[in-house]
Amino acid sequence: MKTRNRIILLLSSIIVGIILLFSGFMYVFISNFAFTDFYERLETRANYAARIRLDPDNLHLTRFKTNYLVKLPREKDDFLQIDAAHSLRYWAEKDGFDQHFLETVWEKGKGTFRKGKQLFCGIRHKAYNGATYIVITSAENDYFDDLMSYLSRLLFVMIIASTIIIFFLSSWLFKKIFRPIKMITEDVLRIGTENLNIRLSDPGTDDELGSLTRTMNGMLDRLETSFETQNNFISNASHELNTPLTTIIGEADIALARPRSQEEYVLALQHILAEAEKLDRKTKALLHLAQTGLRGKQLIFEKVRIDQLLFDVQDTVKRIYPQSKVRFDYESLPDNPRKLKARGNEQLLHLAFSNIILNACKYSHNDLVNVSIACSERYVAVVVKDRGIGIPVAEIDHIYDPFFRASNTTPFEGYGIGLPLTRNIVKMHEGEMIVTSEVNAGTTVEVKLPRFFTD
Numbered sequence: 001m002k003t004r005n006r007i008i009l010l011l012s013s014i015i016v017g018i019i020l021l022f023s024g025f026m027y028v029f030i031s032n033f034a035f036t037d038f039y040e041r042l043e044t045r046a047n048y049a050a051r052i053r054l055d056p057d058n059l060h061l062t063r064f065k066t067n068y069l070v071k072l073p074r075e076k077d078d079f080l081q082i083d084a085a086h087s088l089r090y091w092a093e094k095d096g097f098d099q100h101f102l103e104t105v106w107e108k109g110k111g112t113f114r115k116g117k118q119l120f121c122g123i124r125h126k127a128y129n130g131a132t133y134i135v136i137t138s139a140e141n142d143y144f145d146d147l148m149s150y151l152s153r154l155l156f157v158m159i160i161a162s163t164i165i166i167f168f169l170s171s172w173l174f175k176k177i178f179r180p181i182k183m184i185t186e187d188v189l190r191i192g193t194e195n196l197n198i199r200l201s202d203p204g205t206d207d208e209l210g211s212l213t214r215t216m217n218g219m220l221d222r223l224e225t226s227f228e229t230q231n232n233f234i235s236n237a238s239h240e241l242n243t244p245l246t247t248i249i250g251e252a253d254i255a256l257a258r259p260r261s262q263e264e265y266v267l268a269l270q271h272i273l274a275e276a277e278k279l280d281r282k283t284k285a286l287l288h289l290a291q292t293g294l295r296g297k298q299l300i301f302e303k304v305r306i307d308q309l310l311f312d313v314q315d316t317v318k319r320i321y322p323q324s325k326v327r328f329d330y331e332s333l334p335d336n337p338r339k340l341k342a343r344g345n346e347q348l349l350h351l352a353f354s355n356i357i358l359n360a361c362k363y364s365h366n367d368l369v370n371v372s373i374a375c376s377e378r379y380v381a382v383v384v385k386d387r388g389i390g391i392p393v394a395e396i397d398h399i400y401d402p403f404f405r406a407s408n409t410t411p412f413e414g415y416g417i418g419l420p421l422t423r424n425i426v427k428m429h430e431g432e433m434i435v436t437s438e439v440n441a442g443t444t445v446e447v448k449l450p451r452f453f454t455d
Helices: 003-054 059-068 088-095 099-108 142-190 208-257 262-292 306-320 346-362 393-398 418-428
Strands: 076-082 110-115 118-126 132-140 302-305 325-329 341-344 368-375 379-385 432-438 442-450
Touching (some): 003 076, 003 110, 003 118, 003 132, 076 088, 088 099, 099 132, 208 262, 306 346, 306 368, 325 346, 341 346, 346 379
Parallel strands (some): 325 368
Antiparallel strands (some): 076 132, 110 118, 368 379, 432 442
16 A cells, blocks of 8 residues: 555544544433433422412412423422321332432432433422422433434434545645655656756755755766766776877887888887886776775774975975975964874875875976965864966866866876865865866965864
8 A cells, every 4th residue: 555545544543532532422411411401490380389389378489480391391390298107218109219219319409310211310398287298390301312412323424424525635735745865756757867967856945855856956966977987987987098098009019010221129118118107006096086986994093294294205206306396384383292293094194195286286386385284173274375376167076086187287297186086085074175276376274174072
């Protein structure tokens, strides 16, 4: 059974159950009220009968009863004189009255009793001559039977009608409520790897369905981006790896096409070696990028002094680019060196900062590169700023795509793997990397790493 049908049946059952419960209460309360009201009417008639029969000069009461009190079905008045010769037991045996009923009337002054359809109400009355009587008025409550019969039919019809209305109203209501879910299901069924650009119809509301739709659309955005990135990665990686392989094969074919001199063979082998080294570097870069995609589940993290790490990075950069100019800005350093400790893997962090500073030096033609360190309550921040060629505004969103290189970097050697690798490393350390740039004005890279809080 579908969830919608289960909810409809459950909700309808609950509402019908509540209606039945209230109908039962209503029936009982009206029934009690009808009996109580009829007993009060019998008591009134018993008082009139006692005063008319047992008290003198009550002609006006006789006229009032005759003119205004409609005689009840099988109404009867009984006058039982209680004395030494006529006890309660005597009247109970003689006229068939319930002795407990008579005792209640005698002790409390009034009482009620029911025998089949006949209802009795008795009062204790002291006559003008001093004699004490129990006056009993009895009648059949035909009005009660008619009322309860009518009420039963009315409640039955109302319950059946309410059940039908509730069922159809619930079906209509839940059909309307589940319509957006049905539309979401239909949209999701149309989405596949070949058409990830399709999005769910946004109802434009702030309820749970609207939030679910926007959340799923956000997930689809991420999936589409991931698939496109993966496809681009495979395409670019194939191209990048195929280029040196093609060169190697071409050089080998040319060298083997005919006998050549020793110098020609040496030159061909040198070309092959150069292309093989390029292929080796690209393969290692891809391996690093893949390993960082594991998010460091098998890596060892420890406390790392960021300032000391940057000094080591400076030495590495100096060996690669002897003409580089890296200057450290010490103005933002904290007084307490313990605040410069971050939790991370030293080798990976060394690789990340090396990539950033090497790019700054390379794309600024070894112009001055400023490196500053600052601390906050939660992070250690490193800012690397150069005055190089910058990144075009339209291309800065693609700098983390593997093998992507900005349009103005053609004169410079590179593979487009450094920044994606660096960002993966920063993510592994639960940090943040922010890149801002302006063409021909330079690039600023800010890296925030969580501090180490054991001191």
